[in-house]
Amino acid sequence: MPATNRRERPLSPHIQIFRWHVPMLTSILTRITGHALMAGVVLALWWLTAAAVSDAAFATANAVATSWFGDLVFTGSLWAVWYHYLAGLRHLYFDAGRGLRIEVAEKLGIAVIVGSVVMTILTIIVI
């Protein structure tokens, strides 16, 4: 029998069992925002392609893009893009081998959440 390499291996965090904590929440949100951003990309691409094609196509796409539904998708995308942006910068910092002590990682996680909301509001004011 092979006696080597039979040590206990760590399990992946299981969201239904593990106690929620900030680094876990921020990590999962990074993945969710990255995928959800495709909704904004699809709507923006439809709008841009319609502008390229014809007046009639633009009228339809623009009506959707500037409706309450469009506002919802683009405002959500704006927050998602800032969240993913800040969380991505945090990942680059982690990749450099820094910020990995639990207290520091938790503070960075809270900074990402608060920062994404602040940046979203600032962007809406500027634009």
Next chain:
Amino acid sequence: MRIITDRKRAEHRGASGTGTEHHWQMQVSAVGLAVLVPILVYVFGHALGGDRQSVIDTFANPFVAILTGLALFVGMRHFAAGSAIMIEDYWRGTLRKALLIFVTSIAYIAIATGLFALAKIAL
């Protein structure tokens, strides 16, 4: 019993066969997008809500057209590569391959559509 040294285990670029290439490409595209995305958000935010002619005028600008094309290409590759990490975490076998092909296709369809629109507007 399999006798293998740590050195031997690390050779040949690991189980993926491509070593750290995937991770490195995510870092490279992340840094690129960190520069491109804020400018694009600003441009898009200003163009949205205008009439067709003002949208065409905005994206016909060479700087805006190149920026948008670049951000779309790098962004969609970043999406496909990032999504692949999630797919590889949760699925295996034929479904994993099908999902990887699916997200790769979605990314390239978005790139092709955006470049078509930009070419028609800017040229």
